[in-house]
Amino acid sequence: MHKPRILLADDHALVLEGFRRILEGHYDLVGTVGDGRALLEAAKTLQPDVVILDVSMPLLNGIDAAAQLKKICPQAKIIVMTMHADTNYVRSAFEAGASAYVLKRSAVDELEQAIRAVLAGHSYITPLITRELVDVFVSKTLDKSPGTYSLTTRQREVLQLLAEGKTSKEIATVLNISSRTVEFHKGQILDHLNLQTTADLIKYALTHGIVSPS
Numbered sequence: 446m447h448k449p450r451i452l453l454a455d456d457h458a459l460v461l462e463g464f465r466r467i468l469e470g471h472y473d474l475v476g477t478v479g480d481g482r483a484l485l486e487a488a489k490t491l492q493p494d495v496v497i498l499d500v501s502m503p504l505l506n507g508i509d510a511a512a513q514l515k516k517i518c519p520q521a522k523i524i525v526m527t528m529h530a531d532t533n534y535v536r537s538a539f540e541a542g543a544s545a546y547v548l549k550r551s552a553v554d555e556l557e558q559a560i561r562a563v564l565a566g567h568s569y570i571t572p573l574i575t576r577e578l579v580d581v582f583v584s585k586t587l588d589k590s591p592g593t594y595s596l597t598t599r600q601r602e603v604l605q606l607l608a609e610g611k612t613s614k615e616i617a618t619v620l621n622i623s624s625r626t627v628e629f630h631k632g633q634i635l636d637h638l639n640l641q642t643t644a645d646l647i648k649y650a651l652t653h654g655i656v657s658p659s
Contacts, residue, residue: 448473449564452493454484454510455526456502460549464497464526467556481505482619488518495560500527500534501657503609504619508537508654509601515542522563526552530574534654545569596634601655603630607643608650 451472455461456479468474475491478484482504488496496514500507511523524545525538535546544563547555548571555571562569596604599620606616613627620627631646640646650656 449494449560450475450491451495451497451560452484452487452491452521453477454479454481454496454498454502454507456480456499460499464552464556467553468560471557472560479503481507481510484510485513485517488514488521492518493521495522495524495563497524497526497556500525500529500538500654504606505602506605506655506657508534508541509598509605511538511541511543513598524556524559524563524569526556529654529657531654532574535570535574537654539568546574547571548573596637600630600634600637603627604634604646604650605655607631608647608656 449472451468451474453461453464453474453476455464455477458479461477461479465474465477472495475493476487478487479502481498481502484496484498484502485505496518498507498510502510505513507525507527511525514521514523522545523543524547525543526547526549527534528549530548538546545559545568547559547569551571551573559569602620603616606619611619613624613631616627617624634646635641638646638649640649
């Protein structure tokens with residue numbers, strides 16, 4: 446009998462090991478990775494049935510990674526496993542293509558239930574997110590952050606790497622573009638968001654969940 450193929454992504458080795466212990470024996474764990482860019486590369490090669498990922502990952506956060514995953518590995522069901530109970534993260538995750546949202550503190554009890562749900566074509570949201578928050582999410586009454594959502598994929602990538610403290614040269618290496626192109630994108634982001642400095646960009650990225658406080 447075919448076991449569903451699962452790819453895990455989290456930047457904490459202990460968390461990955463915990464997930465492995467929960468899932469091994471029931472599923473085919475095809476790989477583990479520690480950042481969003483490694484996740485995309487692994488997904489291309491491994492073509493998993495389910496991807497379990499964290500929101501807060503270096504180089505490329507889980508929300509943006511999920512959006513790109515749906516393009517390169519469209520058959521994969523995405524489960525976001527995170528510490529963030531904020532409904533803004535829930536909304537962003539589902540908009541990016543996730544099928545399930547589970548909090549890490551309830552992973553032992555809920556992870557397998559979430560996997561079964563997404564493999565059956567359903568969605569899953571942890572009951573630990575209160576009914577009131579779910580109502581807000583479903584009714585879409587939350588205020589969006591238009592600046593963030595109207596940035597291009599490349600601009601969001603550059604913004605995250607800038608907020609992680611990387612230089613233009615380092616960003617150019619990660620994204621395989623020139624330093625001049627990085628500076629161009631940085632200028633476009635500043636103009637688009639009506640910001641002035643790199644410090645402003647870092648604050649913005651933290652506020653809007655593109656990076657998380659370390």
